[in-house]
Structures are given as C-alpha cells and as structure tokens.
Amino acid sequence: MKSLVIKDLHANIGEREIIKGLSLEIECGKIHAIMGPNGSGKSTLSKVIAGHPDYTVTSGEVLMDGENILGMAPDERARKGIFLAFQYPMEVPGVTIANFLRAAVSARLPEGEELEATEYYQRLYEKMDLLEMDRSFTARSVNEGFSGGEKKRCEILQMAMLEPKYAILDETDSGLDIDALRIVSHGVNVLRSPDRGMLLITHYQRLLDYIVPDVIHVMVAGKIVMSGPKELALELESKGYDWLTEEEPAPAV
Amino acid sequence: MSIPLFTDEPVRAAARQLFKSLPMPGRLDEAWRFADTKALDMSPFEAMPAPIDGDPARFVKRSRGLTETAGKMIFANDQLLSREVLDASLAQKGVIWKPLEIAAAEHPELFAKHFMAHGAPLGSEKFAALHAASVKTGTFLYVPRGVEIDLPIEVFHWLSGEKNSSFPHTLLIAEANSKVTLVDYFTGAQPDASGLAVGFNDLYVGEGAQLNYVCVQNWSLQTLAIQVNNTVVGANASAKSLNVNLGARYARNESASQLIGEGGRSDMLSVTVADGDQVFDQRTFQDHLAPGAFSDLLYKNALDGGARTIFAGMIKVEPDAHRTDAYQKVRNLLLSDNAEANSMPGLEILADEVRCSHGATSGQIEPEELFYLLARGISKNNAQRLLVQGFLQEAIDRIGNPALAEKLGEIMRAKFGN
Ligand SMILES: Nc1ncnc2c1ncn2[C@@H]1O[C@H](COP(=O)(O)OP(=O)(O)OP(=O)(O)O)[C@@H](O)[C@H]1O
Numbered sequence: 001m002k003s004l005v006i007k008d009l010h011a012n013i014g015e016r017e018i019i020k021g022l023s024l025e026i027e028c029g030k031i032h033a034i035m036g037p038n039g040s041g042k043s044t045l046s047k048v049i050a051g052h053p054d055y056t057v058t059s060g061e062v063l064m065d066g067e068n069i070l071g072m073a074p075d076e077r078a079r080k081g082i083f084l085a086f087q088y089p090m091e092v093p094g095v096t097i098a099n100f101l102r103a104a105v106s107a108r109l110p111e112g113e114e115l116e117a118t119e120y121y122q123r124l125y126e127k128m129d130l131l132e133m134d135r136s137f138t139a140r141s142v143n144e145g146f147s148g149g150e151k152k153r154c155e156i157l158q159m160a161m162l163e164p165k166y167a168i169l170d171e172t173d174s175g176l177d178i179d180a181l182r183i184v185s186h187g188v189n190v191l192r193s194p195d196r197g198m199l200l201i202t203h204y205q206r207l208l209d210y211i212v213p214d215v216i217h218v219m220v221a222g223k224i225v226m227s228g229p230k231e232l233a234l235e236l237e238s239k240g241y242d243w244l245t246e247e248e249p250a251p252a253v
Numbered sequence: 254m255s256i257p258l259f260t261d262e263p264v265r266a267a268a269r270q271l272f273k274s275l276p277m278p279g280r281l282d283e284a285w286r287f288a289d290t291k292a293l294d295m296s297p298f299e300a301m302p303a304p305i306d307g308d309p310a311r312f313v314k315r316s317r318g319l320t321e322t323a324g325k326m327i328f329a330n331d332q333l334l335s336r337e338v339l340d341a342s343l344a345q346k347g348v349i350w351k352p353l354e355i356a357a358a359e360h361p362e363l364f365a366k367h368f369m370a371h372g373a374p375l376g377s378e379k380f381a382a383l384h385a386a387s388v389k390t391g392t393f394l395y396v397p398r399g400v401e402i403d404l405p406i407e408v409f410h411w412l413s414g415e416k417n418s419s420f421p422h423t424l425l426i427a428e429a430n431s432k433v434t435l436v437d438y439f440t441g442a443q444p445d446a447s448g449l450a451v452g453f454n455d456l457y458v459g460e461g462a463q464l465n466y467v468c469v470q471n472w473s474l475q476t477l478a479i480q481v482n483n484t485v486v487g488a489n490a491s492a493k494s495l496n497v498n499l500g501a502r503y504a505r506n507e508s509a510s511q512l513i514g515e516g517g518r519s520d521m522l523s524v525t526v527a528d529g530d531q532v533f534d535q536r537t538f539q540d541h542l543a544p545g546a547f548s549d550l551l552y553k554n555a556l557d558g559g560a561r562t563i564f565a566g567m568i569k570v571e572p573d574a575h576r577t578d579a580y581q582k583v584r585n586l587l588l589s590d591n592a593e594a595n596s597m598p599g600l601e602i603l604a605d606e607v608r609c610s611h612g613a614t615s616g617q618i619e620p621e622e623l624f625y626l627l628a629r630g631i632s633k634n635n636a637q638r639l640l641v642q643g644f645l646q647e648a649i650d651r652i653g654n655p656a657l658a659e660k661l662g663e664i665m666r667a668k669f670g671n
C-alpha cells in the first residue's frame with residue numbers, strides 16, 4: 001500500500017527540539033487532518049517533510065512509498081511528489097505566476113523534453129477557472145501584493161498544476177472569507193484522488209465540513225497525542241486542547 | 254561628394270591628436286575612482302575596424318530582434334549590412350533614418366548641431382576623442398514634430414574578429430511631441446574574441462516628446478567597452494533609457510541626462526548581469542538645469558563569481574532648478590562571496606524646494622524565497638536564475654513594453670545558460 005510514513009521523528013531548530021517523536025501514516029487516497037495549539041510544531045513538521053534547511057532531523061524516518069526522503073534535497077522531494085502549501089507563502093518579486101509555474105512544471109518533464117506552451121496555458125487557465133482566479137494573475141509577481149486569501153488560492157493553484165502524490169496544506173483556510181473557503185475547498189476536493197494523500201493542518205472545524213477528512217490527529221508539543229474520526233474536530237472545538245494535556249501541560253508559547 | 258565633419262580629414266586628425274594628447278585616466282582621477290585603469294590599455298586593438306571576412310548574411314541571420322518592428326538596421330564591424338524599413342509611411346512623415354555618414358552628408362546642419370555636442374562630462378574625454386577620430390557609421394534618426402512611431406526601431410552592431418574594434422554611434426533627435434522607441438543591440442560575434450568598442454550616443458528629446466531607448470550590451474567577454482550616453486530632455490518631455498549590460502571584460506558606461514525644460518522627465522534604468530571576472534563601471538549624472546523637472550535612476554546589478562560593479566552617480570540641481578524631484582537608487586544582488594559592488598551616490602543641490610533621495614543597498618538571495626522555489630521542485634540553479642531575473646525585472650518593466658521585456662528576458666537567459 002502506498003503511503004507517506006513518518007516514523008518516530010525528532011527534529012530541532014538549533015538546539016531546541018520541536019518535533020518530539022512523531023509518528024503518522026498518510027495513505028494514498030486518504031485525507032488526514034492535524035489540529036493543535038499554536039506553537040505545537042505543525043508548521044515545523046510540514047517544513048521538515050518538505051526539506052527546509054533550518055531544521056535538523058535528529059532521528060526517525062520519513063518514507064514516501066517506502067523510500068526514505070530525508071536525505072533528499074527539497075527540490076528533489078518536490079519532484080518526487082511532495083507538496084507543501086505554506087502557511088505564509090513567500091512573495092517573489094519580479095517572477096510572474098506564469099513563469100514560476102512554467103519552471104516548476106518544466107522541472108518535472110523528462111530530460112530534454114520541452115514544455116508545450118499552448119497546452120501549458122490551457123491547463124493553467126483551466127485550473128484558474130476552477131479556483132475562480134482572474135487570468136490577469138498570471139502576469140503578476142508571485143504573491144506580491146496579494147491579499148491573504150489570494151495567496152492561499154495561489155498555493156492551491158500550484159498544487160493543482162503540480163499534481164503531487166502527497167500534499168500538506170498548512171492552514172490554507174486561514175484568511176479565507178466564506179466564499180473563498182468554499183471555492184478553495186472545492187479546488188482541493190477536485191484533487192482528491194485514490195493516487196493522492198493529503199494532510200490538512202487547521203485550527204477550525206469549519207474547513208473540515210468542506211473537506212471531510214478520514215482521520216483527525218491532535219498534535220501537542222511536538223507529538224500526536226490523539227487520533228480519531230472526523231467527529232473529534234467538533235469535540236476539540238467545544239473543549240479546546242487543555243483536557244488532552246492535563247498530565248503533561250504544553251509549554252507556554 | 255564631400256561629407257563635412259565626418260570624413261573631413263583635418264577634423265579627424267585633430268580628434269586623433271586630442272586623443273593622443275589627453276592623459277590616460279589614472280588611479281588618482283576622481284572620475285575613475287575604484288576603476289582598474291590598467292584595463293584600459295588599447296594598444297592590442299586595431300586602430301580602425303577591420304572589415305568582416307566571409308559571408309555578411311550570417312550576421313543578418315543572427316540579428317534576431319522583436320517580431321514587430323518599424324525598421325531594422327544591421328552593422329558588422331562598422332559596416333552597414335542591411336537596412337529594412339518596415340513601416341513605409343515613415344519617410345512620408347519626414348522621418349530620417351539613415352546611416353550616420355549619409356545623414357551627415359545630406360543634413361549637415363542638423364548633424365553638426367547635435368553630433369557629440371555635449372562631450373564626455375563623466376571622465377571619458379580621451380575616449381570620446383578616439384570615437385570622434387574613428388567613428389565610421391551608426392544610426393541617425395530624426396523624428397519630426399508630432400510624429401509618433403509606435404513600433405520599436407532596432408539597430409544591430411556586431412563585432413567580429415580577433416582584436417578588432419568598433420565605434421558605434423547613435424544620434425537621435427525626437428522633435429516636439431513626437432514619440433519613438435529605439436533599441437541598440439551590441440553583440441560580439443565570437444564569444445571569446447578580444448575586442449574594443451567605444452560607442453557614443455546623442456539623444457535629444459524635444460518639448461513634449463517621448464523617447465524610449467534601450468541598449469543591450471552583449472559584446473564578447475574579452476571586450477574592452479566604453480560607452481558614453483548624453484541625453485537632453487526638453488520641457489514636458491520624457492526620456493526613458495535602459496542599459497542591459499551583459500558582455501565585455503571591462504565595461505565603462507557613462508550616462509548623463511540634462512533636464513533643460515520645465516516638467517521634463519528622465520528615467521535612467523540599468524540592469525547588469527556580471528559574472529566571472531567582469532567589471533562594470535557605471536557613472537551617471539542627473540543634471541537639473543530647469544525648474545520642475547523629474548529624474549529617477551534605478552540601477553540593478555546582479556553579481557556572481559568574482560565580478561565587480563562600480564557605481565558613481567551624481568544628482569546636480571542647478572541654481573534655477575527649483576521644484577526639482579530627483580531620485581537615485583542602486584540595488585546590488587551578490588550571488589557569491591567573491592563578488593564586489595562599490596556604490597558612490599552623490600548630491601549637489603543649489604536650488605530651493607527640491608526633493609532628492611539617493612541610496613545604494615547590497616543584499617543576497619533571500620533563503621526563504623529560494624526555499625519556496627525549491628519546494629516547488631525547481632532546481633537550485635534554475636531557482637537562482639529566476640530570482641535574479643525577478644530582481645532585475647523591476648527596471649525592465651519600467652520601459653513599459655511587454656514584447657521588448659520578453660525579448661530582453663530571452664537574451665538574459667542565454668547568458669545564465671552559460
Ligand atoms: N525558524 C525558527 N526559529 C526559531 N524558532 C522556531 C522556528 N521555527 C519554529 N520555531 C518554533 O517552534 C515552535 C513550533 O512552531 P510551528 O510554527 O511549527 O508551530 P505551529 O504548530 O505551526 O503553530 P501555529 O498554529 O501558530 O501555526 C514555536 O515555538 C516556534 O517559535
């Protein structure tokens with residue numbers, strides 16, 4: 001069975017351990033969600049999987065369809081099928097969305113093959129229509145001057161174009177208004193596929209009404225402390241996180 | 254037929270004499286501060302451009318510019334190979350667009366009044382004299398009052414052969430309320446041939462006229478290149494110039510813009526991609542002579558390897574130039590620890606109610622930006638190239654011509670591809 005497996009992962013920023021023995025398996029075709037208090041390490045986990053150089057993995061494994069990806073450079077991981085929709089997408093001045101995505105799509109073509117421009121634009125426009133994005137965005141610099149919601153939409157556009165095997169969506173819902181949430185969720189649901197696993201990081205049950213997950217995990221202080229069916233989200237929303245950590249209080253952030 | 258000034262041997266001889274008598278710039282010359290003046294040794298090069306050998310058609314074929322142009326002129330080793338007027342209505346409208354020496358013969362007054370009329374105020378008097386002694390041809394473009402040429406006019410100058418020299422000249426007169434875009438492409442035919450290029454521009458922008466001027470400098474990497482640009486901007490006129498600097502071993506670029514009429518505007522733009530041991534030495538002058546004019550300089554340099562850039566810019570607001578707005582911004586992107594960018598901004602304000610600012614910054618590629626591209630599967634090399642292009646794009650976009658911007662992007666990508 002194909003899956004993204006995280007095994008007893010420990011990761012540091014500098015000397016400080018943020019991920020403290022985390023295990024998780026995201027099967028192809030499934031959607032998992034992670035909820036958890038601010039500072040519990042959710043974004044750190046996503047960046048460690050994507051290969052961000054600021055974090056050191058001290059032990060554990062991340063296996064994509066059986067292959068350990070921790071030794072790979074971030075661009076190689078991405079080409080193999082990892083995608084991270086960032087909580088805070090970067091602005092890239094002077095690089096248009098069209099050129100940026102063209103470079104990303106071209107990077108996935110076999111050696112020596114060139115991107116067919118007409119087909120590329122056709123696909124790009126199709127995905128933009130799906131996400132109800134104005135076509136004028138293609139000529140704008142990536143995320144530069146975008147509203148919070150536009151940035152999130154642009155992340156999902158990238159996912160739609162790159163068709164990853166495993167996608168991690170870090171708080172893609174935050175900053176979206178009600179209509180945008182519906183549109184973006186629709187965009188994500190369209191990408192739901194037996195060949196794709198997804199990990200949604202969110203603080204709000206509302207997103208999970210639109211994108212219904214198979215499993216929900218609760219992350220506290222660098223570990224998964226509870227997993228359960230989608231109803232768990234409702235319980236968390238009414239009770240908060242404190243009851244989960246009575247014996248082991250989360251560090252103040 | 255006698256061509257006044259131009260082939261007038263005494264005039265040439267005087268220029269040659271002046272070149273010989275003027276001292277070589279030295280380390281202590283303020284105008285050459287930080288420059289390695291030893292790089293200026295001209296002795297290895299031909300005094301006069303040697304003619305091309307072989308089939309000229311190959312240069313014509315390689316002169317690939319924009320898809321849509323109003324006209325195209327191609328020179329190799331200061332010899333005209335082709336002149337294509339694609340917009341036939343230009344001549345009817347009184348546009349004069351000819352090789353320089355022909356125009357000098359046919360329009361001697363116009364020529365004499367404008368040709369090298371402003372000298373070389375930023376340090377290259379000696380090389381200006383060499384240019385005057387050696388120039389054979391170039392572009393003469395006269396756009397009469399009120400005539401608007403929508404599509405760009407393109408001029409190609411090739412330099413071919415070992416130790417050869419070229420002295421390209423562009424003389425452009427845009428009369429009142431006219432509009433024109435001119436693109437010069439300077440290209441080395443062989444990537445490793447050594448060469449000398451000493452070019453000169455006279456750009457006159459009359460009252461209310463609009464000029465876009467772009468020069469793509471892509472001489473071979475063993476070229477010693479000196480370029481002097483003088484722009485004169487009239488009342489309510491707009492001159493935008495963009496230098497794209499890619500080639501040469503040592504490239505000196507002196508650009509002076511005189512704002513002589515109220516409400517005139519000068520945008521002085523430059524993008525440089527420096528690598529290996531290239532040196533780009535840039536000197537600028539925003540000379541405000543009239544009140545209420547505006548100038549805005551943006552120079553962007555990307556430096557890799559052991560490359561070096563020098564920028565020295567002066568904003569001068571003359572006593573009568575009240576209500577001047579003058580800005581100067583230099584941005585250096587350092588891609589290597591061995592690259593070095595020197596910036597020397599300068600201001601001299603002799604009028605009142607003036608708004609001026611200048612600043613130079615140097616920085617590196619933002620690691621989080623790089624990671625964002627890597628996380629999309631773009632290789633590190635390509636990611637860096639994209640970020641460098643993105644960095645330079647701001648200046649290119651200011652020209653406001655997407656087709657031209659695309660073309661410039663393509664030419665720059667070819668350099669990154671090396
Ligand atoms: N680059 C970094 N430098 C210093 N500290 C960091 C860095 N990255 C993360 N941390 C710290 O690690 C902890 C976990 O941060 P992380 O962003 O992973 O939390 P999170 O669960 O995503 O929180 P939120 O819900 O607020 O997004 C925080 O205390 C944070 O300050």
Ligand SMILES: [Mg+2]
Pocket residue numbers: 042043044087170
């Ligand atoms: Mg986070």
